[in-house]
Amino acid sequence: MTVKGLSMASPSLKELTEQHKTRFILALFVDLNGKPCAKLVPVEAVDQLIEEGVGFAGYAAGAMGQEPKDPDIMAMPDASSFTPVPFIREGLAIVHCDPHVEGRPWGYAPRVILKDMIAKAAEKGYEPQLGAEVEYFLLKKDAEGRLVTADDGDNHAQPCYDARGVTRMFGHLSEISEAMNALGWGNYANDHEDGNGQFEQNFHYDEALITADRVVTLRYLITMIAEKRGMIATFMPKPFADRTGTGLHFHISLTSQGKPIFPGGSAPEVPDAHGLGLSEDAYHFVGGLLEHANALQALLAPTVNSYKRTGAVATTSGASWAPRTATYGGNDRTHYIRVPDAHRVELRGGDGAANPYLAASALIGAGLDGIEKKRDPGTPGDGREHEPCLPLTLVDAVEALEADQTILNVLNTVDPGVGRYYNNLKREEFHQYHAQVTEWEIQRYLTAV
Incomplete structure (x- = not known):
């Protein structure tokens, strides 16, 4: 273990x-x-x-x-x-x-950055706890070299939770599950997700560094075990235009000297400001996440492909399950931040390409900034018509990060050059993508004028 x-x-x-x-x-x-x-x-x-x-x-x-x-x-x-x-x-x-x-310690190393942010949280009296939902696709190549679903029978319009799809992939899923449990991670569910060929395997939450390590390890295990069976495991956010994209949802909470601080009610004289059962500090933590949402997306959704997921309006199953605006609410999976109970909040903006160390670091930094500045998250609920959209492209997210000193300080926590280096890295990634001529452009413009 x-x-x-x-x-x-x-x-x-x-x-x-x-x-x-x-x-x-x-x-x-x-x-x-x-x-x-x-x-x-x-x-x-x-x-x-x-x-x-x-x-x-x-x-x-x-x-x-x-x-x-x-x-x-x-x-x-x-x-x-x-x-x-x-x-x-x-x-x-x-x-x-x-x-x-x-x-x-090298300040450009994501694990070093997270360890420093955890130390900064400890100085304020907090221990960040993190859970992660790891989603991925299992694919193969057909005779023409095209990527297709590994399971030929996985072709239903709404495959989510399909018992037959899980059973056909029993060998792969059970091997991953048994590995996680042998390691003491507490695998508690393995399911077919919303896209054909898409799966999710869950393990218990833990301290932020431990969970980030486990996400990296689990990706390695899934990839290697899939290869052994002749499959390709991918965490790419949007490998298919018409299918649901791959998320990496984070469940976040704080303890102080081991005691949970998110549930409300510990101080009866403090009313529940927004009716979701959270403490005042927890609402302020949510307020910090919302305040810095656009900059967070540069780390939670860090590729060109990520914005094909958050920009999707429909899929063959009927929903994209990816937030487009920075809102929060109760047990409602259409929000950027979901509050399933009083013990945690779920941030749903992350995707399968997210670096778990950087994502965790940024979430800690944004949330603690909210507590320090007592940011009010506003009224929970819909409100999408009044909220600006999250970044539409990677370059939009980079620009938001460049303008957000709080999240830049997270990246720069050990070395002051990391934020600039990361932004340049991602801007160049966008420019390389933009320099490509795609089949869509050929079809649209070849004889347009």
Whole structure:
């Protein structure tokens, strides 16, 4: 199982490898785009891994804020994240790492950013808790090389929760479920989602860093186990124009010294301002999320393709399930922020491309800003006709992020250059996309005039 909350008396990384008969460690971190980067370290080199880390050329690894001339990134293992994965390869374990450069935590590393934001929350007396709903498609290529649903029988107009679709994918879903439960994550549901070929697998919430690590690990497990069965697992937000897109919904709450602070009623003299059972601090937290929603989308929906999901008006199933305006309400899945009960809020703007470390960092920063500034979220309910739309494209979201100092400060929490670097990265991504000539343009413009 994943080893969490290691104390001085907890097993060392070396002891953990011995306990679990580990032969190789996948020393892993993700770049700003969420790409998993790793080296396979034999257990014979575990002492060196602990003392020195393992080196990477940061520019080659991906979006890590480096140029070819820069010194190595050293991935330093976090023993508390030790995750044996014998169901992928016998004797294999994953250890999430914190990238360092010249002996200091590297500010462009998403996990380093999240750890710093958690530390800042602790200074204010809060412990962020996070749950995540991981959605994905299972696909294959047909004889012509086109991407199609992996299950040929999964072709109904409304496939969501279809018992037959889940049963036909029983082998894949059960293997993922058993892996999560073997790791102690508490998988409690596995279902067919709203698009043909789309699934979701859930695990219990935990501390923000633990949940973010688990999202990265789960994506890896899903991808590798799908490949073993000849399928392609994708977390792409909108792989099909006519199907529901893939979300990554986050459930957020705060504790203070282990005590939940979101439920209202603990102070009878403080009335429930908006009738959803939340505390005053929780409403202010929601107010912060709403205030910074447009900038948040640059991190929650970080690709060109993301805005095909949030901009969708209809799908073959009849609904897009993606919010288009920054509203909140009760147990209503059409809002940007849903309040299913008094213990948490669900933010539904994130998609499958979101980097869980950056997303969690930004949500913490926005929510705490709301508490600090006592932001009122306004009246819950519909109100969409009075709300501006969320960003329509990636470049719109980048512009919103550039104008939002609070969320920029989240990215810059360790290094002041990260926000500018991230915005440039995403703006260039949009420009590369915009430079392509698509079949749609050919059909529309070839003989238009």
